[in-house]
Amino acid sequence: MILTDAEKALLDGSGGVARARAMELLVDYGRILGADRLVETTNVAGVPGQATPFLRAFFEPEGGQAAIFSRFDLDCDVVFDVPLAGVRTACLQSGVDPLGWQELGKPEAAFIASRDAEAYAGSLGVEMLRTCTPYLAGNVPVFGEHCAWMESSAVIYANSVLGARTNTEGRHSTSAAMLVGRIPYWGLHRPENRKAQDHVHVKVPVESVFEWGMLGYFVGEVAGEAIPVLDGALSQPDVVRLKHFGAAAASSGGVELYHLVGITPEAPTLTAALGDSRPDTIVYDETARRRVWESLNANGTDEAVDFVMLGCPHAAIEQMREVAGLLDGKQVTSRLWIFTSRAVRDQAAAEGLLRVITAAGGHVLTDTCSAIGNAVPPGTRVVALDSAKQAHYLPAMMGIEAWFGTTAECIDAAITGRWRGVAP
Template identity: 35%
Template sequence: MYLSREQEKMLNGEYGWVYARALEVIVKVGESLGAEKLVPIVHAHISGVSYTNIGEPGLGFIKDFYSKGARVRVYSTINPGCIDLAGSSQVISSSFREKQLEINMYLEKMGFEKTFTCIPYLHRKPGINEHLAWGESSAVIFANSIFGARTNREGGPLALAAALTGYTYYWGLHILDNRVVSTKIDVSSIRGEYYGALGLWLGEHIREIPMLTGISGRLDLLKILLAASAASGDHGLIVLENITPEKTYLVNDKIETVFVDENEIEEYIGSMPSRKDKILGYIGCPHLDPYEFEKLVEIISKNDKGVGDNLLLVSIPYIYMEVFKDEIGFLKSRGVDIVVGTCPIVSKLSREFDYLVTNSGKAVFYMSRLHKLNTYITSFERTVDLVYGG
């Protein structure tokens, strides 16, 4: 692999052991994939920070690297951990509270921004053709497909190495020639409330990079769709007609258009719960953007019913604790389980339910496996309605 003098120095240990190991990881993984050089990045986003996932070995690694002098060299953000940072959730277990806070502390001291969110583009919007090294598949696909930025789906340790060195290997979706659409899919007959199910279908049925036509322009719905397809498949880029910036992708000469309708995605939608079922309603996977959050406040303020044995779980970025302090207080007073800077998918649930109702295909994909729940995908509004006995 070609290395600049600066990169050679780092690899040879002139900046210390930590940076030499971090760059060695990137160089050796890059070489094994056939990369010819490294590329500087402007933003690293690290996943693999939840104690529930990484356990003692992960905590130990982060602690060792911190104490050996690891500090980020570029703007770097952190995915959600496994605890509610507001500390008042009725359903997210706080049994690993001390461990998660320890991980968070080392990362902060290394210079990571305290974002604890899976929508890092809330804090810094990627520019067109900017190179990034992001973990968190739902954020990666959003960066490539909506902003026209360039990032592969990095594993947690590789994104961490990129944060420390400021480089990643020039390979995959960093290269324009690999961002080639080879099929068109017409989704105009699918209603927005089923974009979570559509995303799951895309992930399981489409291997190459598709271009979606006849698609809604609503970013909240696109976020849901992209996250689901990145969860059930290995997509890092789905081109969205008239949305994905031009010149950030190429299109094959001869491609066919496939039509998909609601019958084909029915199995992913699931079935409606009955009145007897104990419902866990969940919105915020990926985390709610500010517009969705304000919409939730409006819906709840107009609703005067109770939740009974049901629960509405809502996950939001850490920064909302400051920005939407009063709104969070109001929602909690109405029985909404607002959880901050965490992800129910990588957390333990301390209460049992019969049904998961959500707008999120990604949440269905993981939570139906982890918590053995029946599932139903519907709109944001209908999810709230069903929890509140509508």
């Protein structure tokens, strides 16, 4: 691997022990990946130093939070003082809402571990965004910017919608990148690897958030880990639609980048998105659409809904407004959890939306979701979801039935306690 003089100096210890160990990790990582060099990044999103009760107890004898970062994050055999973050670093979602941990059924030990880990990361200069949608909480990379991000739905949004460059990184690589501002130059950092490999032609109108989620789920299934380009009967999508589309495609498949002809920045035309590739065309028609809906609702049999979960990926303010409008003056009979970021929750509170949702019996939670937090209300048997991603994961993770539908259908289920959604 070719290193610059500055990188060699960091590796040799010019920036201290922690940065030297971070460079060692990234160089080894890059060699395994076949990268010939590192690339500078000033935008990292991970979970540096975050702790569960198990990690807290395991590393407490070795030095607590510093040991978690040294031994676990950077995979070192010694514990050292960790310096301030060298570049902008955001902390993504965890498993605990600091205000709603009891509603989530979390033990106090989980809250304390999360609280102390947050304080530690904050002392290192980390932004505590605590969300899977950092682009809705102030971290919006620009076109061509090299990032080091975790979280599949955030990665696919950054790559596709914003035209930034990042692979789906892990805890170790992001914590190392936080200290030295480097990441291996491979995969989607390289322009030649960002061309489309599959072509999906959409024949049925795709307009609502619900429809964009189903299309994303279809695309993930057919593309796998390839890069798809889509054209056809697509409406002009907003942030919420693109958020749900990408999250679904990254769940049913491993899509990290997609192109929408005439919409996303690297696809002004189909030819521009494909480059020299000429793949067969995959069609999304009424038959495919119906099959996706049936797949997402395959384990729903009992129409008695006892739990409704919204906000995966974390709800945007537009979605909070929609939910508040649907709930205004009504009362839920099933448990309703809506997950969002701290930033959006504060805005919802300022607009009075939080008051409306709470008055109706709903709970607005931050920092996590049912899948990340492995949390559903006690006794949950049947859940209603407006997220294809959550419908993909939650039934298997929590052993429950799930219905997938529109936000309005989910709110209706929360109010009536019954699933009355209809097939498209």
